Amino acid sequence: MHSDTNNTTADSRYDAVALLSGGLDSILAVKVIQDQGLRVKCLHFVAPFFGKPHKRKHWEALYGIDIENVDISEEYVRLLTERPVYGFGKVLNPCVDCKILMMRKASELMHHYGAKFIISGEVLGQRPMSQRQDTLNVIRRDAEVKEVLLRPLCAKHLDPTEVELSGLVDRERLLGIKGRGRSEQLALAKHYGFAEIPTPGGGCKLAEKENARRYWPILKFSPKPSVRDFKLSNIGRQYWAEDRWMIVGRNHMDNSALLKVCGDADLVFRLRGFPGPIAVGRQFDGKPWTQDEIADAAALAASFSPKAVQSGKPVMVRVVAAANLRRLAEQGGEHAPVEGEVVFTVEPKRVTDKGWSESDWPTVREEIRADMRDKRA
Ligand code: SF4
Structure with missing residues:
Protein backbone atom coordinates (compact mmCIF):
# COMPACT_ATOMS: atom_id res chain seq x y z
CA MET A 1 0.00 0.00 0.00
CA LEU A 206 -15.95 -1.10 -12.37
CA ALA A 207 -19.64 -0.25 -12.25
CA GLU A 208 -19.64 1.07 -15.84
CA LYS A 209 -20.16 -1.29 -18.78
CA GLU A 210 -17.89 0.73 -21.07
CA ASN A 211 -14.99 0.17 -18.69
CA ALA A 212 -15.86 -3.35 -17.59
CA ARG A 213 -15.54 -4.52 -21.20
CA ARG A 214 -12.02 -3.07 -21.21
CA TYR A 215 -11.04 -4.83 -17.97
CA TRP A 216 -12.51 -8.27 -18.47
CA PRO A 217 -10.09 -9.54 -21.19
CA ILE A 218 -7.21 -8.84 -18.79
CA LEU A 219 -8.75 -11.11 -16.18
CA LYS A 220 -9.34 -13.67 -18.90
CA PHE A 221 -6.00 -13.59 -20.73
CA SER A 222 -3.25 -11.95 -18.71
CA PRO A 223 -1.10 -14.66 -17.09
CA LYS A 224 -0.67 -12.41 -14.05
CA PRO A 225 -2.94 -9.36 -14.12
CA SER A 226 -1.07 -6.28 -12.94
CA VAL A 227 -1.78 -2.70 -11.98
CA ARG A 228 -0.04 -1.67 -15.20
CA ASP A 229 -2.47 -3.83 -17.23
CA PHE A 230 -5.46 -2.01 -15.78
CA LYS A 231 -3.87 1.40 -16.20
CA LEU A 232 -3.25 0.60 -19.87
CA SER A 233 -6.80 -0.60 -20.30
CA ASN A 234 -8.04 2.86 -19.26
CA ILE A 235 -6.30 4.42 -22.27
CA GLY A 236 -7.31 4.61 -25.95
CA ARG A 237 -9.01 1.87 -27.96
CA GLN A 238 -8.54 -1.74 -26.92
CA TYR A 239 -8.14 -4.57 -29.42
CA TRP A 240 -7.71 -8.24 -28.62
CA ALA A 241 -6.93 -11.29 -30.74
CA GLU A 242 -7.10 -14.14 -28.22
CA ASP A 243 -4.35 -13.28 -25.70
CA ARG A 244 -2.68 -10.67 -27.93
CA TRP A 245 -3.54 -7.13 -26.88
CA MET A 246 -3.16 -3.87 -28.83
CA ILE A 247 -3.93 -0.43 -27.48
CA VAL A 248 -4.35 2.40 -29.95
CA GLY A 249 -4.19 6.06 -28.89
CA ARG A 250 -7.15 8.24 -29.86
CA ASN A 251 -5.42 11.57 -29.46
CA HIS A 252 -2.21 13.21 -28.35
CA MET A 253 -3.05 12.75 -24.67
CA ASP A 254 -3.61 8.99 -25.13
CA ASN A 255 -0.34 8.68 -27.08
CA SER A 256 1.68 10.30 -24.28
CA ALA A 257 -0.12 8.28 -21.60
CA LEU A 258 0.55 5.04 -23.49
CA LEU A 259 4.27 5.73 -23.73
CA LYS A 260 4.38 6.57 -20.05
CA VAL A 261 2.41 3.59 -18.74
CA CYS A 262 3.47 0.69 -21.01
CA GLY A 263 6.06 -1.83 -19.85
CA ASP A 264 9.65 -1.97 -21.12
CA ALA A 265 9.03 -5.15 -23.12
CA ASP A 266 5.86 -3.82 -24.77
CA LEU A 267 6.04 -3.08 -28.50
CA VAL A 268 5.51 0.47 -29.71
CA PHE A 269 4.11 0.89 -33.23
CA ARG A 270 4.65 4.20 -35.06
CA LEU A 271 3.90 5.05 -38.69
CA ARG A 272 6.67 6.39 -40.89
CA GLY A 273 5.82 9.20 -43.30
CA PHE A 274 2.18 9.63 -42.24
CA PRO A 275 0.52 11.18 -39.23
CA GLY A 276 -1.11 8.53 -37.07
CA PRO A 277 -1.63 7.36 -33.51
CA ILE A 278 0.81 5.45 -31.38
CA ALA A 279 -0.17 1.84 -30.71
CA VAL A 280 1.20 -0.48 -28.05
CA GLY A 281 1.32 -4.26 -28.25
CA ARG A 282 1.40 -5.64 -24.72
CA GLN A 283 3.93 -8.47 -24.38
CA PHE A 284 2.97 -10.52 -21.36
CA ASP A 285 5.83 -12.21 -19.51
CA GLY A 286 6.97 -15.36 -21.30
CA LYS A 287 4.66 -14.73 -24.27
CA PRO A 288 6.67 -12.87 -26.92
CA TRP A 289 4.94 -12.02 -30.20
CA THR A 290 5.98 -13.74 -33.44
CA GLN A 291 7.08 -11.67 -36.46
CA ASP A 292 3.87 -12.71 -38.16
CA GLU A 293 1.78 -11.36 -35.29
CA ILE A 294 3.73 -8.11 -35.21
CA ALA A 295 3.25 -7.57 -38.95
CA ASP A 296 -0.47 -8.25 -38.58
CA ALA A 297 -0.73 -5.76 -35.69
CA ALA A 298 1.25 -3.19 -37.71
CA ALA A 299 -1.41 -3.39 -40.45
CA LEU A 300 -4.09 -2.73 -37.81
CA ALA A 301 -2.12 0.20 -36.34
CA ALA A 302 -1.67 1.74 -39.81
CA SER A 303 -5.43 1.57 -40.44
CA PHE A 304 -5.93 4.34 -37.85
CA SER A 305 -4.13 6.86 -40.07
CA PRO A 306 -6.66 8.20 -42.62
CA LYS A 307 -3.80 9.57 -44.77
CA ALA A 308 -2.04 6.19 -44.83
CA VAL A 309 -5.31 4.49 -45.81
CA GLN A 310 -6.02 7.11 -48.50
CA SER A 311 -2.57 6.61 -50.04
CA GLY A 312 -3.82 3.24 -51.28
CA LYS A 313 -0.28 1.86 -50.99
CA PRO A 314 1.67 -0.24 -48.49
CA VAL A 315 3.10 1.92 -45.69
CA MET A 316 5.97 1.56 -43.24
CA VAL A 317 5.37 0.97 -39.54
CA ARG A 318 8.29 1.19 -37.10
CA VAL A 319 8.15 -1.27 -34.22
CA VAL A 320 10.42 -1.27 -31.20
CA ALA A 321 10.43 -2.33 -27.55
CA ALA A 322 9.36 0.57 -25.29
CA ALA A 323 12.59 0.27 -23.27
CA ASN A 324 14.69 1.23 -26.30
CA LEU A 325 12.54 4.29 -27.04
CA ARG A 326 12.78 5.39 -23.43
CA ARG A 327 16.54 5.00 -23.37
CA LEU A 328 16.80 7.20 -26.43
CA ALA A 329 14.47 9.83 -24.95
CA GLU A 330 16.61 9.91 -21.78
CA GLN A 331 19.68 10.55 -23.89
CA GLY A 332 17.83 13.38 -25.67
CA GLY A 333 18.24 11.77 -29.10
CA GLU A 334 14.59 11.53 -30.22
CA HIS A 335 15.55 11.88 -33.88
CA ALA A 336 18.44 9.39 -33.85
CA PRO A 337 17.88 5.80 -35.09
CA VAL A 338 16.36 3.64 -32.38
CA GLU A 339 18.30 0.53 -31.44
CA GLY A 340 16.42 -2.66 -32.21
CA GLU A 341 13.74 -0.93 -34.29
CA VAL A 342 12.27 -3.04 -37.09
CA VAL A 343 10.33 -1.54 -39.98
CA PHE A 344 7.38 -3.49 -41.36
CA THR A 345 5.86 -2.63 -44.74
CA VAL A 346 2.14 -3.38 -44.58
CA GLU A 347 -1.20 -2.56 -46.11
CA PRO A 348 -3.35 -0.69 -43.60
CA LYS A 349 -6.19 -3.05 -42.62
CA ARG A 350 -8.85 -2.90 -39.90
CA VAL A 351 -9.82 -6.53 -40.54
CA THR A 352 -6.71 -8.70 -40.51
CA ASP A 353 -5.95 -12.42 -40.39
CA LYS A 354 -5.64 -12.41 -36.59
CA GLY A 355 -9.15 -11.03 -36.17
CA TRP A 356 -8.53 -8.13 -33.79
CA SER A 357 -11.71 -6.92 -32.12
CA GLU A 358 -12.99 -4.74 -29.30
CA SER A 359 -14.92 -6.53 -26.56
CA ASP A 360 -18.64 -5.90 -26.43
CA TRP A 361 -20.58 -5.68 -23.19
CA PRO A 362 -23.26 -8.38 -23.84
CA THR A 363 -20.54 -10.99 -24.53
CA VAL A 364 -18.47 -9.86 -21.57
CA ARG A 365 -21.53 -9.97 -19.29
CA GLU A 366 -22.21 -13.58 -20.28
CA GLU A 367 -18.58 -14.51 -19.70
CA ILE A 368 -18.57 -12.91 -16.26
CA ARG A 369 -21.73 -14.83 -15.32
CA ALA A 370 -20.28 -18.12 -16.57
CA ASP A 371 -17.04 -17.44 -14.70
CA MET A 372 -18.93 -16.81 -11.46
CA ARG A 373 -20.97 -20.00 -11.93
CA ASP A 374 -17.75 -22.00 -12.46
CA LYS A 375 -16.18 -20.47 -9.38
CA ARG A 376 -19.21 -21.35 -7.24
CA ALA A 377 -19.42 -24.92 -8.58
S1 SF4 B 1 -16.67 -1.63 -6.35
FE1 SF4 B 1 -16.82 0.51 -6.96
S2 SF4 B 1 -19.01 1.01 -6.69
FE2 SF4 B 1 -18.59 -0.87 -5.53
S3 SF4 B 1 -18.12 -0.19 -3.45
FE3 SF4 B 1 -16.16 -0.38 -4.55
S4 SF4 B 1 -15.76 1.67 -5.34
FE4 SF4 B 1 -17.93 1.59 -4.79
Missing part, protein backbone atom coordinates in the same frame (compact mmCIF):
# COMPACT_ATOMS: atom_id res chain seq x y z
CA HIS A 2 1.26 3.44 -0.80
CA SER A 3 0.11 6.58 0.95
CA ASP A 4 1.04 10.14 0.23
CA THR A 5 1.59 11.20 3.82
CA ASN A 6 4.64 9.89 5.57
CA ASN A 7 5.19 12.65 8.05
CA THR A 8 2.80 11.40 10.71
CA THR A 9 4.33 11.62 14.15
CA ALA A 10 3.18 10.04 17.36
CA ASP A 11 1.66 13.32 18.54
CA SER A 12 -0.48 13.90 15.45
CA ARG A 13 -3.40 12.04 17.00
CA TYR A 14 -6.81 11.65 15.45
CA ASP A 15 -10.04 10.48 17.01
CA ALA A 16 -11.27 8.81 13.83
CA VAL A 17 -10.36 7.85 10.30
CA ALA A 18 -13.00 8.15 7.57
CA LEU A 19 -13.55 6.45 4.24
CA LEU A 20 -13.81 9.35 1.85
CA SER A 21 -14.85 8.56 -1.72
CA GLY A 22 -15.38 12.23 -2.49
CA GLY A 23 -19.12 11.63 -2.84
CA LEU A 24 -21.50 13.83 -0.83
CA ASP A 25 -22.40 11.23 1.80
CA SER A 26 -18.79 10.47 2.68
CA ILE A 27 -18.07 14.18 3.22
CA LEU A 28 -21.22 14.75 5.27
CA ALA A 29 -20.37 11.83 7.55
CA VAL A 30 -17.06 13.52 8.36
CA LYS A 31 -18.69 16.89 9.00
CA VAL A 32 -21.21 15.36 11.43
CA ILE A 33 -18.33 13.96 13.50
CA GLN A 34 -16.20 17.10 13.24
CA ASP A 35 -19.20 18.99 14.63
CA GLN A 36 -18.64 17.13 17.89
CA GLY A 37 -15.14 18.59 18.15
CA LEU A 38 -13.45 15.34 17.10
CA ARG A 39 -10.42 15.13 14.78
CA VAL A 40 -10.87 13.09 11.63
CA LYS A 41 -8.29 11.87 9.09
CA CYS A 42 -10.04 11.15 5.79
CA LEU A 43 -8.72 8.26 3.70
CA HIS A 44 -9.23 8.57 -0.04
CA PHE A 45 -8.62 5.18 -1.65
CA VAL A 46 -7.06 5.12 -5.10
CA ALA A 47 -6.81 2.32 -7.70
CA PRO A 48 -6.99 2.26 -11.53
CA PHE A 49 -10.78 2.00 -11.13
CA PHE A 50 -11.57 4.84 -8.80
CA GLY A 51 -10.13 7.74 -6.88
CA LYS A 52 -9.31 11.34 -7.68
CA PRO A 53 -6.02 11.91 -5.87
CA HIS A 54 -5.45 15.22 -7.70
CA LYS A 55 -8.53 16.64 -5.94
CA ARG A 56 -7.13 16.25 -2.43
CA LYS A 57 -6.10 19.84 -1.88
CA HIS A 58 -9.23 21.20 -3.54
CA TRP A 59 -11.49 19.12 -1.27
CA GLU A 60 -9.47 19.99 1.81
CA ALA A 61 -9.96 23.70 1.15
CA LEU A 62 -13.58 23.41 0.03
CA TYR A 63 -14.91 21.21 2.83
CA GLY A 64 -12.47 21.95 5.65
CA ILE A 65 -11.30 18.34 5.98
CA ASP A 66 -7.92 16.59 6.24
CA ILE A 67 -7.22 13.93 3.59
CA GLU A 68 -4.66 11.25 2.82
CA ASN A 69 -4.60 9.47 -0.55
CA VAL A 70 -4.14 5.74 -0.05
CA ASP A 71 -3.16 3.65 -3.07
CA ILE A 72 -4.68 0.16 -2.86
CA SER A 73 -4.09 -0.82 -6.50
CA GLU A 74 -2.04 -3.94 -5.79
CA GLU A 75 -4.50 -5.37 -3.28
CA TYR A 76 -7.42 -4.52 -5.55
CA VAL A 77 -5.95 -6.24 -8.60
CA ARG A 78 -5.36 -9.31 -6.43
CA LEU A 79 -9.01 -9.22 -5.34
CA LEU A 80 -10.19 -9.17 -8.97
CA THR A 81 -7.71 -11.83 -10.07
CA GLU A 82 -8.71 -14.20 -7.28
CA ARG A 83 -12.37 -13.19 -7.79
CA PRO A 84 -14.53 -11.60 -5.12
CA VAL A 85 -15.95 -13.90 -2.44
CA TYR A 86 -19.34 -12.12 -2.61
CA GLY A 87 -19.40 -11.85 -6.39
CA PHE A 88 -19.90 -8.95 -8.75
CA GLY A 89 -22.80 -6.50 -8.83
CA LYS A 90 -24.57 -5.58 -12.09
CA VAL A 91 -21.31 -4.94 -13.94
CA LEU A 92 -17.78 -5.83 -12.74
CA ASN A 93 -18.16 -4.12 -9.38
CA PRO A 94 -17.29 -6.35 -6.42
CA CYS A 95 -18.92 -3.92 -3.96
CA VAL A 96 -19.06 -6.10 -0.86
CA ASP A 97 -15.47 -7.35 -1.16
CA CYS A 98 -14.36 -3.85 -2.08
CA LYS A 99 -15.87 -2.40 1.11
CA ILE A 100 -14.30 -5.15 3.17
CA LEU A 101 -10.89 -4.42 1.65
CA MET A 102 -11.26 -0.69 2.29
CA MET A 103 -12.47 -1.26 5.85
CA ARG A 104 -9.48 -3.50 6.57
CA LYS A 105 -7.12 -0.83 5.26
CA ALA A 106 -8.94 1.79 7.28
CA SER A 107 -8.59 -0.38 10.36
CA GLU A 108 -4.81 -0.63 9.83
CA LEU A 109 -4.54 3.12 9.37
CA MET A 110 -6.77 3.77 12.37
CA HIS A 111 -4.08 2.18 14.53
CA HIS A 112 -1.38 4.09 12.68
CA TYR A 113 -3.10 7.39 13.49
CA GLY A 114 -3.91 6.43 17.04
CA ALA A 115 -7.61 6.83 16.23
CA LYS A 116 -10.44 5.05 18.06
CA PHE A 117 -12.99 4.49 15.30
CA ILE A 118 -13.78 4.42 11.59
CA ILE A 119 -16.45 6.50 9.89
CA SER A 120 -18.22 5.65 6.66
CA GLY A 121 -20.94 7.54 4.83
CA GLU A 122 -23.23 4.60 4.14
CA VAL A 123 -26.96 5.10 4.35
CA LEU A 124 -29.21 2.11 4.97
CA GLY A 125 -31.17 1.04 1.91
CA GLN A 126 -29.52 3.46 -0.49
CA ARG A 127 -27.65 1.11 -2.81
CA PRO A 128 -29.01 -2.29 -3.82
CA MET A 129 -26.04 -4.52 -3.05
CA SER A 130 -23.65 -3.04 -0.53
CA GLN A 131 -25.97 -1.04 1.71
CA ARG A 132 -28.61 -3.54 2.79
CA GLN A 133 -28.69 -4.29 6.52
CA ASP A 134 -27.48 -7.88 6.14
CA THR A 135 -24.69 -6.80 3.77
CA LEU A 136 -23.60 -4.03 6.11
CA ASN A 137 -23.30 -6.65 8.83
CA VAL A 138 -21.24 -8.95 6.59
CA ILE A 139 -18.85 -6.10 5.78
CA ARG A 140 -18.49 -5.21 9.44
CA ARG A 141 -17.86 -8.82 10.39
CA ASP A 142 -15.46 -9.84 7.58
CA ALA A 143 -13.41 -6.67 7.87
CA GLU A 144 -13.26 -7.20 11.64
CA VAL A 145 -14.39 -3.65 12.35
CA LYS A 146 -17.58 -4.53 14.22
CA GLU A 147 -16.48 -2.75 17.38
CA VAL A 148 -15.09 0.37 15.72
CA LEU A 149 -17.24 1.19 12.70
CA LEU A 150 -19.59 4.15 13.00
CA ARG A 151 -21.98 5.24 10.27
CA PRO A 152 -22.97 8.73 11.36
CA LEU A 153 -25.62 9.29 8.67
CA CYS A 154 -27.75 6.27 9.61
CA ALA A 155 -26.47 5.51 13.15
CA LYS A 156 -29.91 5.98 14.74
CA HIS A 157 -31.15 2.91 12.84
CA LEU A 158 -28.23 0.79 14.04
CA ASP A 159 -27.19 -0.54 17.44
CA PRO A 160 -25.01 1.87 19.46
CA THR A 161 -21.30 1.34 18.87
CA GLU A 162 -18.55 1.23 21.44
CA VAL A 163 -17.60 4.88 20.90
CA GLU A 164 -21.20 5.97 21.49
CA LEU A 165 -21.54 3.84 24.62
CA SER A 166 -18.26 5.19 26.00
CA GLY A 167 -19.44 8.76 25.45
CA LEU A 168 -16.67 9.71 22.99
CA VAL A 169 -19.38 10.28 20.38
CA ASP A 170 -22.76 11.79 21.31
CA ARG A 171 -25.34 9.45 19.76
CA GLU A 172 -28.03 12.12 20.05
CA ARG A 173 -26.19 14.24 17.50
CA LEU A 174 -25.90 11.43 14.94
CA LEU A 175 -28.47 11.01 12.15
CA GLY A 176 -31.15 8.57 11.07
CA ILE A 177 -31.18 8.91 7.28
CA LYS A 178 -32.60 5.94 5.37
CA GLY A 179 -33.44 5.07 1.77
CA ARG A 180 -32.70 6.40 -1.67
CA GLY A 181 -33.93 9.99 -1.29
CA ARG A 182 -31.36 12.76 -1.38
CA SER A 183 -33.27 15.63 0.22
CA GLU A 184 -31.83 15.23 3.71
CA GLN A 185 -28.27 15.11 2.38
CA LEU A 186 -28.84 18.18 0.20
CA ALA A 187 -30.31 20.07 3.16
CA LEU A 188 -27.23 19.14 5.21
CA ALA A 189 -24.88 20.30 2.43
CA LYS A 190 -26.72 23.63 2.49
CA HIS A 191 -26.45 23.78 6.27
CA TYR A 192 -22.65 23.35 6.00
CA GLY A 193 -22.52 25.99 3.26
CA PHE A 194 -20.81 23.79 0.68
CA ALA A 195 -19.94 25.91 -2.36
CA GLU A 196 -19.87 22.76 -4.50
CA ILE A 197 -22.19 19.79 -4.09
CA PRO A 198 -20.41 16.63 -5.18
CA THR A 199 -22.31 13.88 -6.99
CA PRO A 200 -23.76 11.16 -4.71
CA GLY A 201 -21.20 8.45 -5.50
CA GLY A 202 -17.46 8.69 -5.98
CA GLY A 203 -17.49 7.42 -9.59
CA CYS A 204 -16.32 3.83 -10.02
CA LYS A 205 -15.28 2.49 -13.42
